[in-house]
Amino acid sequence: MTLSTPDRVQSSTPDQTAAPVIELRDLRLSYAGHDVFSGLNLNVTPGQVYGLIGPSGGGKTTILRAVLGLLRPTDGEALLFGQPSAALPRAHRARVGYVPQSFTLYPNLTVGENLDFVAGLYGIGWIRRRRRIRDLLGLMDLAEHHRKLARNLSGGMQRRLQLAAALLHEPALLVVDEPTAGIDPILRARFWDEFRAIAAEGRTVVFTTQYVNEAELCDYVALVADGRVVAEGTPTALRRLAYGGDVVDISAPDLDWAAVQRLASLPLVSTVEQASPGWVRLIVEDSARATPGLIRETEEMGCHVERVATSESSFDEVFTRLVKRYA
């Protein structure tokens, strides 16, 4: 994936040379004279789990709907499989699966009937349909409930049913709006397993979430706030972007202020993030290269190093830093 605004962070995986599944060019959407979002540029390549992450009301769903062509942009272009999403040919529409934020199937039909209906919309024949529905009901743990009316399902079950409906035709691109909102951690983990499995097959998953920490599970993340993409990249790249490099924590009981200053002056160290007697957090360009030198230097100063760790700070913090920096 490539990032256009405001920072560009390159990633090594997956295949960046493949034609993008989603491409947004200077996309702008205005409503009643107010820009909901503007200057939006995104590329999503195949095989990614791509997250649009940000607080509620930040414009994630609106961007997603513009991507799918469900909203007509004021300016710019939204392409799906290289085609304008608002006029997507039938063959390409058949390659997209969409799970909206709310339940959009028929409450008075059973689980099985709803899946049957969606399968019909995608022209899936009855024999293949039976097999797909059976497999997906098993996968989503809904097999026992297939005769239950959708309106009688719990919220979590309805989310699973909606996801199953979106997966029926084995889409190349699965777009999911807030898949994990309001569901329990076990089910959330299952969803993630499914997303990873889809990506492993070379298909693409784009989703929105307000749980910032779910960025960890994505291949690529776009942090969205106030209708803008604040930052975009792999989780690691975003963390580096937030802190200006890798974070290395050193715990040494004898570490004093003079020793901290000496460590800070080393060429591989960018800055001292935090320090207290016996502990320091350093920002380095490359933790793998810098860590052995930092241990050696600390020991040479007569400080016994008890623990060295590359910090995996929470994405809440990463997100906060990036928003403060770029918003």
Next chain:
Amino acid sequence: MLSRPIRTVAPASVFVGELFRQPWLLFIVILGPFLILLLFVVGARVYRDFPTTIIVEPAQAPGTPALQISGKELDNFLRVVDVTKDRDAALARLRRGEVKLVLELPPDPGAAVARGQQAQITISTNEIDPLANSFFTLFVESQIAELNRQVIERTAAQTRDNLGRLRADVDRAALLLDGLESGSVQEQRQRLAEASRQLADVDAALGQVQQAVRLAVGPVGSIAGTPLGELQRLRERVARLRDEASQLDAQLARAPSPEEAARMRQDVAQLQQVLAQAQTTNPTVLSAPFAATVTNVAPYVPEGTNYFLPGVLALVVQHLALTLAAVSIARDRRLGVLDLYRLSPASPVELLLGKYLGLILMVALIAAAITGLAIVALQLPVLGGLPWLASALFVFVLTALAYGFGIGLLTGSEESAIQVAMLVLIASVAFGGLLAPLEQLTKPLLAVAYLLPVTSGKVVLEAVMYRGYFVNWLAPAVLVLLLLVAFVLSFRLFGRELAQR
């Protein structure tokens, strides 16, 4: 490729699934309208009963026997529930709604008739329904016409009886005149005097009858051919005979010539003939010379409210189809299913065709069930044959569905869609030919009425069921035209809806 039919069937499956998921709903949707139809047919009456009436008689019986009317005699077109002399009590009962009419007989009809005026019968009603008032007026006028006819008939019968008695006098006068040429002058004068007396009696009796008839039927009776006219002619003949007798009596010096005697005999013979004719005249014919015989060339005349059944059936089916279609679109929009449609490979044509398919199956099934039940339970004919009935229902249901989809696509929510469907229902009841015949609508209103499927649908169903042929092709042509326009428009609107972002 089977993908296209599979995609088209998908939206249809939703309706089938939802309908059969709720058997009670199916039951209500089919049996409900049928019960409404049945109750309407069995329970509703189109002023079939005569209005309940109290007759207020005058305190004293009228002087003219021929004009004595008994309250009980006024039951040809009125349902007389009471005959009283207490006017105030009768009017109080009218105000309380216990009866529909109070009919007050005139105190002295003979005096009015003698003055050359009609005797006024006063009718009071307490009805605000103009249609009911029209029916009451019709019933009352029919009753008064019947009353007049009865009075004339009664008088004519009495006149005939009186003339029968007069004939004996005339016969005696004829016998006297038969022997006029024989005998002495003295005997001839006696015979003439006797015949003259007989004729004077006849004249006097005729005068009394004439006066009685005049009192009974008024000046109108003087017209030739009516009892008074005939009586006048008779009196003129008697007067001429008496004149001839007087002239002979004045010429006592000689006996009447054979010609004179023969002329008098001839006059008496004519008088006898006229009296004989008068006696054979039927009083009923005299009182009502014209009678009407109605021949209806329509192949079937439905009884009572059965006539309204095709119209009510069209109304029920239209409302059902229109509401279901409108709500299905509005509900899809609310649920977000339209987004699912927009992203699916199915085209708007396939999707809407699927919806048509599902709803036509559902509504046509319901319409067929209701119609079938009505036909069997009420023993109604389908003179046009079942294929025509099925075709008419199919076109009509499809038109109503197209209207419903249009409403659903033009309104923003299920609530608005239902409100518009209700407005169409009210307009259909008002202008669809159910309340008032289409002929009574002004041309602009008629044009509006024909924009409603129920208007042409009702005419077509009536023709198919009760006639077996179309009186003219306007209604079926309008129905097909409405279908084509609404059908095409619904697809355009649906395409526009799905293209909206």
